[in-house]
Amino acid sequence: MAPISTARTNQLGLIAIVAAVIASLWAIDLVLARVDSQETRAQARKYYQDGTRLLESNRALDAVDQLRKAYAMDRMDRRYALRLAAALIQANKFEEAQSMLSEILSRTPNDGEANLLAARLAVRNGQATDAAAYYHRAIYGTWDQDAGVRTKQARLELANLLAANGSEKDLLAELLPLDTEAQNDIGVRKQVAHLFLVAGAPGRAEAAYRSLIRVDSEDKSNYEGLGHAELALGNYRAAATAFRSAGATAQADLADEMAGLDPTLRLLSSAEKFRRSVRILELARDALARCPVDAQSEGLLDQADKELKARVRGNVTNELAEERLMLAEQLWQQRKSNCASSGSTDEALARLMQKLRAS
């Protein structure tokens, strides 16, 4: 029995030694792992800071190098991945940026920053529909900090995209909340006011510009914007006043000219309306005469000459004015098909014709 007992004791002793070695190794590993983690993270942070600085000074390629190192060292920090993706976009490495963003979004699909970057990338790639979807996810996504500012920025970018694509209804839908969100941000409010005009909402644009003027009456660009809004609303006198306040004399003169020409203004007498219609017909005739003339144009020009030379007997009526305006409209349409470009001299007439056609 004794040798068996000794062997057993030896084996137990050996097991105890092995256990002690394992415990020691475990402790050493934990210490090493902690040191490794701390040093690696510190190094990654340094690369990130360097990369961010380089990115801010528009050295995107150098920034990519630094941020790549940061991201390779610490993949758990989402900021590194996002900043790297931003740097890649700035460095025109779109494919790699796309792949990076896909990876981030597969992990955190509601990440506001990642969606915003993906939207910008989609805009660069000409994928407007995808971009709009990413912008919406960015707007309603989660942000680590400055959520209000960043969502406002995302919505503004989306609005600019919609404006560029001529999606007026969608644009207006984005501008309404943006107008509310941007009450304290003059820069954004100015952009919103302009975009209201693009969205075909001159009334909202006019109100927005007036509101801006109340805040800063010295800013001439607000008056100019107001002038455009008033012009679009058909308030030519008000437009001229606004343009003069902005120092835009040519545009003020144009507004004045239109004010003197517009036959649709309220409270005009029939005689005045007739006088204006004759003037418009005259201008339309001259505009067509300046273009290459074909047989159809000749017929219209002859008809216009006759109408202009004809004497009106008795009281002038609104019907007579309408007849001339209709002929002027025909001349203008013919001119548009005969002449490729319209001269600046016809701007007032062009705007009026557009208005008449719309009404």
Added chain:
Amino acid sequence: MVSPEPPRSATPRNLTIFLSLVIGVMVGLVVVAFILLTGRLAARMYPAGGAAWRRVLIPTAGALVTGFLLSRYFPNARGSGIPQTKFALFINNGYISLKTVIGKFVCCSGSLASGIALGREGPSVHIGAGIASVLGRRFGLAPEDVKSLVPVGCSAALAAAFNTPIAAVLFSLEEILGDLHAPVLGSVVIASATSWMVLHLVLGDQPLFHVPPYQLVNPLEFGFYAVLGLVGGLASVVFVKLLLRIRTWFKTFPKSTEWIQPVAGGLLVGLMGWFMPQVLGVGYDFVDMVLGGDFPLKTVVALAVLKLIATPACYGSGNAGGIFGPSLFIGAMIGGSVGSVAHSLFPHITANPGAYALIGMGAAFAGIVRTPLTSVIMIFEMTRDYSIIVPLMIANLISFFVSQKLQREPIYEALALQEGVFLPTGESRREVDGIRVAQVMKTGPAPLGADLTVPAANQRLAEMGRNAWPVGDADRLYGMVTVRDLEERASATSLRQLVPPDAAFPYVHPDHSLAVALERMGAAAVDALPVVSRANIRESRGIITLADVLAAYGVERDGAD
């Protein structure tokens, strides 16, 4: 008994399982410490923004110090560790000393941290095998059982070093043992899984390489992956031939210069590092970055070429470190290069160059280490990306075949041969196992007729020079008759009395390997066996003799027919 039983283990099964667990934990902890220590040392030697002269001085000094230690104190810790592990397994009954384990740990940590362009996985395997060997001996195991623990240690080490538990098991069986059906499979799996768990407990769940989700863009891409396999195979051949040449060249120098030889490798890699720091050390950080993005073509091509020279120079000059890591690095750079070219020419039908870098890693590994199955599983495990598996298999197999065709001897076998040792490799075993009975058997000779008299049968056997022969008629085998049967029952009138129609008898099937035929001949003590149909063992397909088997192995026996 048809085949001989393997030697029965003297170790109780519970102790084997216990030791597998202990080896898994201990090897896992040691390998994690090895990786962390090497990484931290390297970070201190090469701080960010450090001067360029450090990149020349440190590897040279590192090679000098480790060269001295290796030459003076730890001669068995030189090189990769895989051939040394195989020496221990096949020649030294699994014996690896504790001193060698310590030497490997210390020298490789210093060497790799100083920027020597070698890898950490081969040394880890050697360290793991050494720990298993030491533990086995300390627990009083018989030499045969200590030997069976060596692959257990290897798989635990590789599981922790590469974070690839399945590939670790496969590598231990495919390369170290050369037998995917080895009886130690259970212990190997236990140790691998345990070691992997230790790794995760200490370092968390992070794959070795982070790869964006790649996918096959267009079926035509398979063509580009095939080209990558071809290029990877050619590069593997260049790598192996260069490494063997340089090693041979260094071996021509006097033994007294052995301690300073590693300096040549250190200086060369230092000079390369002066211009391209990425060539220094293991280089996994850079591989990780290449896998994620597209790097300039000239950078990845230059790095592939530099590493293709630096690693053979470091290894050949006698530095401590492995070739797994460098083969992955070279593969990633070659893949990145092929991917960049393909993507710039056909951007709409090809994936990002990072995907090619990933496949290139597998292709180079398959070509250099010659373990195609391990390499596929390893890349899959490292990246955890299933979508690349088919391109990976295509590129790996092409690279493997190209490498096999142009460089007959696998690298570890060739390195062992340089030391005058003939190691069995998985590949060589497969070649021998690859010969089937059907290729060797003869269909002409007929069985002895059942009505033949005993003296006539005796005379026929004597004429043929056989000690046994099948008995039967035209369409049915009865069994086997041996010379001893004929002598013992000489009074019988015919063979029918000796061999009844339903007698049990030894046999082989046409698809059996020659090894099985040999084993069965040995077990039955006969020098010929009937080859029978798998559908009906009474249906003869031919006869195979010992002489036929020996001739197939290239051994002629005196008097053999």
